[in-house]
Structures are given as C-alpha cells and as structure tokens.
Amino acid sequence: MSAHESTAHLTDVRFPGVGDHRANAEAASHNYRGQHSVEVHDLxxxxxxxxxxxxLNLNFMDDAVTTILGPSGTGKSVLLKHVVGLLEPDAGEVGVFGRDIWSMSERERSEMRKRFGVLFQDGALFGSMNIYDNVAFPLRKNTDMSEDEIREIVTRRLNDVGLGAADTKAPNEISGGMKKRAGFARALVMEPEIVLFDEPDSGLDPVRTRLLCELILQMHEQHKGTYVVVTHDIETARKISDYIGLLWKGELVHFGPAAEAFESDEPFVRQFLSSGESAGPLGMD
Ligand SMILES: Nc1ncnc2c1ncn2[C@@H]1O[C@H](COP(=O)(O)OP(=O)(O)O)[C@@H](O)[C@H]1O
Ligand SMILES: [Mg+2]
Structure with missing residues (x-):
C-alpha cells in the first residue's frame, strides 16, 4: 500500500474521529489572533x-504541557522549527502571541524568539564553554545584567536542575542526562513564556527519563507557561501531558486532553498510545 492510499484509508474510511478533529481544528482556526500563545493554521x-x-491545525494551550507524539520521521522537529520561526511555511501560518511570525520584521522575529526557551535533542551546549557559561550565555547576549545578577540567576537555575556542583565542567565531561538538564537550565534563564522540547527523553535510560519528566513537571509548576514537548515515547507522554496531539505523516490525527486520549476507544488512538501493540490500523509504512 502506498503512503497516499494508506492516508486516504485512514482519514476517509475507518476513522471518522480523525476527520472530526480536523473539522474542529478548522473551526478553531476562525478564532485566530491571540486566543492562544501559539497557533498553527493550515501549515x-x-x-x-x-x-x-x-x-496542520493546532492551538497550543497556555499554561499547560502539550505533547506531540508521533513516530520518527513524521515531522515533529520540523513542526517545532516552524513554531520558533527557524523554518518558513510553504503555506499557512504560525501565530505567536497573536501575530503571524512571517509578517513580522526580522528584528521583531528575533525579539519574539527571546520569549521562547528551546531544548533541542542533545541539549545543544557550546562545547567550548563550561556549564556555567553555557547557562549564562542567553543573559549575557540578550540583557544588560551585571555579572552578579547573572550569577544569582544561573546558580538558581543550575540548582533547580541538580547541577549546582557541575558548573565548571565542560559538556564533554558530563553524561547525556546532565547535558539535557544543563540545556533545560539554559532554556529557562530568560524566563520564557513558551518552552519547546525536542525529544527530551532521547538517549536516556528509563530511570533518567522518569527523572527528567519529573523535572519538566516541577519546572512547569514553578514557572508556568506554554510547554510543548515532542516525543515518540508513550511513557513520557503519559507522565507529563495535559494535552496530547498525535502527529502521523504530517497531519494531526488526534488532539485533546491526555486523560481522554489514553482512554479513547478509537482504534487508531488506542494503537498509537499502547506501547508495543502492533495489531491495529496503524501500519509500518
Ligand atoms: N531541512 C530538511 N531538508 C530536507 N528534508 C528534511 C529537512 N528537515 C527534515 N526533513 C525530512 O522531513 C521528515 C520529518 O523530519 P523530522 O521533523 O525531523 O521528523 P521527526 O518526527 O523524527 O522529528 C524526515 O523525513 C526528514 O528527513
Ligand atoms: Mg525529531
């Protein structure tokens, strides 16, 4: 079965719920312009x-953790790059705080990016700087704070993520889990209103994944904000999500409160959210 055929099959024949969600998303798009801090329209x-x-049509919920779950290669990272304005849509819009990112000037777009904290897959630390300087970097670059003020914030954030004693270490001297935590501390120093995580759990063992999930929830509780987590890990989604979107072959095939998604009777959603269960409508193609 070709990809095209299987998608038609998925949306038109066996899963009426999928079409309903799309209709809902289309209806929601008429309420555009500032209802949500991040809105994606016909992307x-x-x-x-x-x-x-x-x-893609999707509104991210303010002051909530929304997880976008999908198999690898399905467009999750590409979606995040659009949200932060690193990629420009072929068609459609991404609205941030009520404004289309691509109708802004380059300067406005770069101001807008300061309101984001982004944690990419590997923490994306600068290899030539120690952990302290990595976390201090956004403050030195974007603010005119004194080094004393910076030290207070950086120390607090490093303590938050359990790296208070590792501040002088270089990125290549710490574990994968610590790199992610350092990246998280750096993502939070500017007190962002929106925090994006690209597969925060990738490459971590189950215990460290659980700890990182707890840390994400704890930081969200403390700082609030719109948190968007993309992952292919169902257990991560189960632990942290207020809302879940299921992305498959470049389309949002389900969106709603996490509890509902995990109790859904819809075969597609059930198969998607039951780890390891291969029987169901979702094929490998
Ligand atoms: N800059 C790019 N140029 C060409 N293809 C790309 C680019 N970025 C992503 N892709 C392709 O788009 C698809 C989705 O990628 P991605 O969003 O990274 O998937 P994932 O869901 O695993 O994060 C993949 O097939 C990937 O190879
Ligand atoms: Mg990815």
Whole structure:
C-alpha cells in the first residue's frame, strides 16, 4: 500500500474521529489572533517533492504541557522549527502571541524568539564553554545584567536542575542526562513564556527519563507557561501531558486532553498510545 492510499484509508474510511478533529481544528482556526500563545493554521511544508507537513491545525494551550507524539520521521522537529520561526511555511501560518511570525520584521522575529526557551535533542551546549557559561550565555547576549545578577540567576537555575556542583565542567565531561538538564537550565534563564522540547527523553535510560519528566513537571509548576514537548515515547507522554496531539505523516490525527486520549476507544488512538501493540490500523509504512 502506498503512503497516499494508506492516508486516504485512514482519514476517509475507518476513522471518522480523525476527520472530526480536523473539522474542529478548522473551526478553531476562525478564532485566530491571540486566543492562544501559539497557533498553527493550515501549515504545509515540503522539502523538494517530499511533503512533510500537510495542513496542520493546532492551538497550543497556555499554561499547560502539550505533547506531540508521533513516530520518527513524521515531522515533529520540523513542526517545532516552524513554531520558533527557524523554518518558513510553504503555506499557512504560525501565530505567536497573536501575530503571524512571517509578517513580522526580522528584528521583531528575533525579539519574539527571546520569549521562547528551546531544548533541542542533545541539549545543544557550546562545547567550548563550561556549564556555567553555557547557562549564562542567553543573559549575557540578550540583557544588560551585571555579572552578579547573572550569577544569582544561573546558580538558581543550575540548582533547580541538580547541577549546582557541575558548573565548571565542560559538556564533554558530563553524561547525556546532565547535558539535557544543563540545556533545560539554559532554556529557562530568560524566563520564557513558551518552552519547546525536542525529544527530551532521547538517549536516556528509563530511570533518567522518569527523572527528567519529573523535572519538566516541577519546572512547569514553578514557572508556568506554554510547554510543548515532542516525543515518540508513550511513557513520557503519559507522565507529563495535559494535552496530547498525535502527529502521523504530517497531519494531526488526534488532539485533546491526555486523560481522554489514553482512554479513547478509537482504534487508531488506542494503537498509537499502547506501547508495543502492533495489531491495529496503524501500519509500518
Ligand atoms: N531541512 C530538511 N531538508 C530536507 N528534508 C528534511 C529537512 N528537515 C527534515 N526533513 C525530512 O522531513 C521528515 C520529518 O523530519 P523530522 O521533523 O525531523 O521528523 P521527526 O518526527 O523524527 O522529528 C524526515 O523525513 C526528514 O528527513
Ligand atoms: Mg525529531
């Protein structure tokens, strides 16, 4: 079965719920302009002839943790890059605080990015700087704070993530889990209103994944804000989500409160959210 056929099959024949959600998303898009801090409308993106995002509609909930779950290669990172304005849509819009990112000037867009904290897969630390300087970097770059003020914030954030004693270490001297925590501390120093996580659990063992999930929840409790986590790990989604979106082949096939998603009777959602269960409508293609 080709990808195209299987998608038609998925949306048109066996899973009426999928179409309903899309209709809801379309209805919601008429309420655009500032209802939510991040709104995605009819987002399309292709690389060459390969269509990655195929008409995404999605509002991220303020002061909530929304998880976008999907198999690898399905467009999760591409979606995040659109949200933070690193990629420009082929069609559609990404609204941040009520404004289309791509109708802003370059300067406004870069101001807007300061309101984001972003934690990419590997923590994306600067290898040449120690942990302290990595975490201090956004403050030195974007503010005119004194080194004393910076020290107070950086120390607090490093303590939050359990790295108070590791501040002088270089990134290559610490474990994968510590790198992620350092990246998280750096993502929080500017007190962002929106925090994006790209597979925060990748490469971590189950125990460290659980600890990182707890840390994400604890930091969200403390700082509030719109948290968006993309992952392919169902257990992570189960632990941290207020809302869950299921992304499959560049389309949002389900969106709603996490508790509802995990109790859904819909075969597609059930298969998606039951780890390891291969029987069901979702094929490997
Ligand atoms: N800059 C790019 N140029 C070409 N193809 C890309 C680019 N970025 C992503 N892709 C492709 O888009 C698809 C989705 O990628 P991605 O969003 O990274 O998936 P994931 O859901 O695993 O995060 C993949 O097939 C990937 O190869
Ligand atoms: Mg990715």
């Amino acid at each position: 399309y993106k292709a690389f060459g002839s390969f269509e990655v995002l195929r008409g």
